[in-house]
Amino acid sequence: MIPVEHTRIIVEQELEGARSWATRHGMEIGWLPEDLQIRVTFLQPERKVPYFLRGTLRDYRVLPPEWTFTDENWQTSGRPRDFPKGVATTFGPSIFIMHGQTTVICVPFNRLAYADHAGPHGDWGGPANWLNAGAAHIHADTIGDMLQAIYRDFSLTQEQMANP
Amino acid sequence: MEPQSQEHRDHEVKVIVFAPRSPHPKEFTWTKTLKVGEAAREAASAFGYQAGNPGLQTEGHHPRTLDNKKTLAEEHVKNGEKLELIDTGGGV
Numbered sequence: 001m002i003p004v005e006h007t008r009i010i011v012e013q014e015l016e017g018a019r020s021w022a023t024r025h026g027m028e029i030g031w032l033p034e035d036l037q038i039r040v041t042f043l044q045p046e047r048k049v050p051y052f053l054r055g056t057l058r059d060y061r062v063l064p065p066e067w068t069f070t071d072e073n074w075q076t077s078g079r080p081r082d083f084p085k086g087v088a089t090t091f092g093p094s095i096f097i098m099h100g101q102t103t104v105i106c107v108p109f110n111r112l113a114y115a116d117h118a119g120p121h122g123d124w125g126g127p128a129n130w131l132n133a134g135a136a137h138i139h140a141d142t143i144g145d146m147l148q149a150i151y152r153d154f155s156l157t158q159e160q161m162a163n164p
Numbered sequence: 165m166e167p168q169s170q171e172h173r174d175h176e177v178k179v180i181v182f183a184p185r186s187p188h189p190k191e192f193t194w195t196k197t198l199k200v201g202e203a204a205r206e207a208a209s210a211f212g213y214q215a216g217n218p219g220l221q222t223e224g225h226h227p228r229t230l231d232n233k234k235t236l237a238e239e240h241v242k243n244g245e246k247l248e249l250i251d252t253g254g255g256v
Contacts, residue, residue: 014185017183017187019187020182020188021182024182024248045226089255090229091253091254092253092255093255093256094256097255097256106256136253136254137253137256138217138251138252138253138254138255139216139217140216141215142184142185144184144185144186145183145185145251148184148248148250148251149251
């Protein structure tokens, strides 16, 4: 839908801010331009357990990224053992949920949260509506803001959704 | 322009605000009686945010989210403090 080179240019512009955010929080952002993929290792503050957050950005920004946690090889996704167990926050329910047998980062800026991508939300107008969807929910519309939003709830978690 | 009086300056706080979308922070001078939520909205607007529910958190290993309904003074925001813009919306 969107020329790959177009997406790369947009992502690389947004990565300037995102990388500054990551540095402030002691992280590095991996960017694989051939795969249009972002990789960030989040470390749970208390237990120091690493989680592997992967964003796939085909057709970004017409569609939101696909954000998911994977195994340590950045391949297998959706497993509860690789996913943080959500805890209620001062902002409301956690963004980390189970939907059926799979895990979902349930935010309007995640393509995988929409029903037509096997997510729970058939009420957000589809992923092409992501910039206006879920107005009462957490909002983020750049890569840096998305990482900050996911890390905000991640930093409150203590354990995996399921034991390895 | 007349220089600000000491009394006036005592009622203000100068902070540095970072935003996850920008590689560069911005400096703001706010009155200490300003609500955190109003300060966050002003900062968000300056960084180009057009939607969402902006808030502010402290820097550091264990950042603390400031209460949007309290004033900067009530949240003990100090001169020179570094703050980060966040979105305060919930999930699900």
